[in-house]
Amino acid sequence: MKTFYLLGAFFLITQLSSAQTDHNTNENTSPGVVKEKYVLFTDNLSFKNYEEAQIAFDWLFENKPDLNVNLYIKGIKLYEVLLEKEEKEGKDPEKIEIYQDKILSLFDERIKYFGEEERIQQLKGRKMYFYYKNRKDPQKWQKMYELYNRIFELNGSNTSRSNLTFLMLSIVNQHKRKVFTEDEAFVQYEAISEKIEENINNKKKAEQERWIDLQDKIDDLLPNIFPIDCDFVREKMGDRIINNPEDIKTAKRAIKFMLKDKCTDDPLFLKAAENIFVPEPSVGLANTIAQKYQIEKDFDKAIEWKKKAIELSSDNTEKQAELSYDIALLKSIQGKVLEARNEAFQAIKFHQSIASKAYELVGNLYMGSGKDCADPNPVKARAVYLAAYDMYAKAGNRSKMKQASAQFPSIQDIHTMPDMKEGDAIQVECWIGVSTTIRRRPSE
Numbered sequence: 001m002k003t004f005y006l007l008g009a010f011f012l013i014t015q016l017s018s019a020q021t022d023h024n025t026n027e028n029t030s031p032g033v034v035k036e037k038y039v040l041f042t043d044n045l046s047f048k049n050y051e052e053a054q055i056a057f058d059w060l061f062e063n064k065p066d067l068n069v070n071l072y073i074k075g076i077k078l079y080e081v082l083l084e085k086e087e088k089e090g091k092d093p094e095k096i097e098i099y100q101d102k103i104l105s106l107f108d109e110r111i112k113y114f115g116e117e118e119r120i121q122q123l124k125g126r127k128m129y130f131y132y133k134n135r136k137d138p139q140k141w142q143k144m145y146e147l148y149n150r151i152f153e154l155n156g157s158n159t160s161r162s163n164l165t166f167l168m169l170s171i172v173n174q175h176k177r178k179v180f181t182e183d184e185a186f187v188q189y190e191a192i193s194e195k196i197e198e199n200i201n202n203k204k205k206a207e208q209e210r211w212i213d214l215q216d217k218i219d220d221l222l223p224n225i226f227p228i229d230c231d232f233v234r235e236k237m238g239d240r241i242i243n244n245p246e247d248i249k250t251a252k253r254a255i256k257f258m259l260k261d262k263c264t265d266d267p268l269f270l271k272a273a274e275n276i277f278v279p280e281p282s283v284g285l286a287n288t289i290a291q292k293y294q295i296e297k298d299f300d301k302a303i304e305w306k307k308k309a310i311e312l313s314s315d316n317t318e319k320q321a322e323l324s325y326d327i328a329l330l331k332s333i334q335g336k337v338l339e340a341r342n343e344a345f346q347a348i349k350f351h352q353s354i355a356s357k358a359y360e361l362v363g364n365l366y367m368g369s370g371k372d373c374a375d376p377n378p379v380k381a382r383a384v385y386l387a388a389y390d391m392y393a394k395a396g397n398r399s400k401m402k403q404a405s406a407q408f409p410s411i412q413d414i415h416t417m418p419d420m421k422e423g424d425a426i427q428v429e430c431w432i433g434v435s436t437t438i439r440r441r442p443s444e
Contacts, residue, residue, distance in 0.1 A: 034064050038071070045078055050085070053078055065113060072110035079103045100131040118154040125151050125163040141177065145170035157195040161214045164192055172224045185225045186236065192218060197249050219256065230263035238268055245275040252276060265295065283312045283319065290326075299330045306330070321351035325358055337365045338431050356395045363391030363400060366432060370407070373430030378413035379420050379438060383428040386436040408441045 041056035057075050060067060083099035086092060107124035111117045128147055132140045148167035152159050159167075168189065175185040196218065199211040222228055237254045240247050251272040258269045270292045277285050290305035306327045313319040324347035331340035344358040366388035375381040385407035392400040414420055424438045 029063050034060070034067065037064075038067065042074060045074055050078065050081055054082065061109075065109060069110065069114045072106050072114070076103055076106050079106065097131075097135070100127075104128060104131065118158075121147070121151045121154060122160055122163055125166060126160070129162075129166040129169070141170050141173040142179070145174050145179075152192070152195075157198040159195065161210065164196065164214065165217060168192055168218050168221050172221050175225050182226050189218065189222060189225075193253065194249060219253070228257050229261045230258060230266055230268075233257050233261075234266075234268060241268055241272050241275060245278070248276055248279060264292070281308070281312060283309045283316075286312060287323070294330065299334050303327050303330050318351045318353055321347045321354040324350055325354050325361070328358065328361055332361065332365060337369065341365055356397075359391045359395035360397050360400060363388045363395060363397075363404065366391060366428075367400075367404060367407075369430060369432065373428075373432065375429060377417060379409045379417050379426065380429060382407060382409040382413070383426050383436060384430070384432060386426070386439060387428045387432055387434055389439075390436055405439075405442050408439050411440045414438060414440060 037056050037060050041053055041060060044050070044053035044056060057071075057078055060071060061075065065071075079099055079102050083096065083103065086095050086099060104124060104127065107120055107127075111120050125148055128144060132144055137143075144166065148163055148170055151163050152167055155163075171180065171185050171188050174180050175182070180188070193215060196211055196215045200208055200215070203211060219228075226232060233254045237250050240250045241254055244250075254272045255269060255276070258264055258266060258272075263269070270289065273285060273289050273292070277289065286305050286309035290302045290309065293299075293301035293305060306323050310320050310323045313323065324343055328340045328343035328347060331337075331343055341362050344361050347354045347358045366384050369384050370382075373381075373384050375383075385404050389401055389404035389408070392404055414422060420426070420438055422438055422440055425435055426438050428434050428436055
C-alpha cells in the first residue's frame with residue numbers, strides 16, 4: 001500500500017511539472033508574445049537600433065519561422081546592414097562570412113515556408129557570387145555552380161543577365177578544377193547562349209543591346225576553356241554549319257569567332273554567312289558574301305550577291321548606287337565592257353553621288369578599247385579617245401582628260417579625211433556607239 005502511494009505521488013508531480021512546462025511554452029510563443037516580438041523587431045529596425053532588432057528577429061526566426069514573408073524581407077535587410085557595418089568598421093573576416101551565410105540561408109528559409117523558388121533563387125544568386133568569389137573554400141565554385149545551374153533550370157530564358165554571367169564563370173572555374181571536360185563545358189555554354197539568343201530575338205532595341213553585350217561577355221570567357229580559333233570552329237561547329245544550315249545561332253557564333261581570329265578566307269566562313277542570310281537577309285551580309293566571292297575570283301557569284309544587296313537597299317538609293325558601281329567594276333574585270341558601262345550609268349541613275357566615279361570608269365572602258373576598235377580611218381580609229389575625254393570631263397578628272405586628249409587625232413589625220421573637220425560630229429564605232437566631236441591633239 002505504501003508503494004502504491006509513492007508511485008501515485010511521483011506520477012502527480014510529473015504531470016504537474018509537464019503541465020507547467022507546456023504552459024510556459026504556450027505563453028512564450030502565444031500570438032500576443034509573437035506580435036510583441038515582431039513589433040520590437042520592426043520598430044527597432046526602423047529606428048536603426050540594429051542590436052535590439054537582431055535579438056527580436058532571432059527569437060522570431062527560431063520560434064515562429066512561418067510567421068509571414070515580411071519576416072524574411074526585413075530580416076535580410078537587417079543582416080545586410082549588419083554586414084555592411086562589419087565590412088566598414090569591424091572588418092572581422094569570420095564575422096563577415098557569418099553574416100553573408102545568414103543572408104543566404106534566409107533566402108532558403110523563405111523558399112521553404114513561402115515558395116516562389118524561381119524568383120527567390122534569382123535574388124540569392126545576385127548575392128552569392130560577391131560573397132563567395134574571394135573565399136578560400138575549395139568547394140566555393142561547386143556551391144556556386146549548384147545554385148546558378150538551379151536558377152538556370154528554373155528560369156531558362158528568364159534568368160537574369162547577372163546570374164547567367166555567374167553561371168558561366170562557375171562553369172569556367174569548374175573546368176579549371178577538372179570537374180567538367182571541354183565538351184561538357186561547351187555544351188553548357190551553348191545552352192546559355194541559346195537562352196541569350198531568345199532574349200535578343202524577343203526584346204526591344206535598348207534591351208536587345210544589353211543581351212548582345214552579355215553574349216559578348218560570355219564569349220570572352222570561352223577562351224578560358226579552350227582556344228577560340230579557326231581550328232575550334234572547324235572542330236566544334238563545322239559539321240553543323242555544313243549539314244544543318246538552319247542552325248543560325250551556330251553560324252553566327254562561327255562568324256564572330258572567325259572574324260576575331262582573322263580567318264575569314266576559310267570556306268566555312270562563307271558557308272556560315274550564306275546560312276544566316278536565308279532567314280535574316282541584310283545588305284551588309286550580302287555585300288560581305290559578295291566580297292568573299294570576289295576574293296575567290298568567282299565574279300559571277302560576287303555580282304549575284306551584289307544584286308541581292310541592291311534589292312534589299314530599296315530605301316537607300318545612295319547605297320544602291322555604290323553597289324551598282326561595284327557590279328560595273330566586276331563586269332569590267334570580266335571584260336564585259338558593254339554590261340559594265342550599262343551598270344555604271346545605272347549607278348548614276350540611282351544617285352548622283354556616284355557620278356564622278358562612274359563616268360571615270362566608263363572613260364577607262366573607252367580608253368582601253370583603242371585596239372579593239374581599230375579602223376582604217378585614222379580619225380575614226382581615235383574617236384574612242386574623244387569619247388573617253390567626254391566621260392573624264394563629266395567626271396571632272398583633269399589628269400585623265402589630259403591623257404585622253406594626248407591620243408586625239410592629229411591635225412594631219414583630220415586633213416587627210418576630206419569629209420571631216422574639227423568641230424564636226426562623229427559616230428564612235430565598235431561597241432561604244434556614241435556620238436562625239438572631232439578635236440585635234442592639244443599640242444598641235
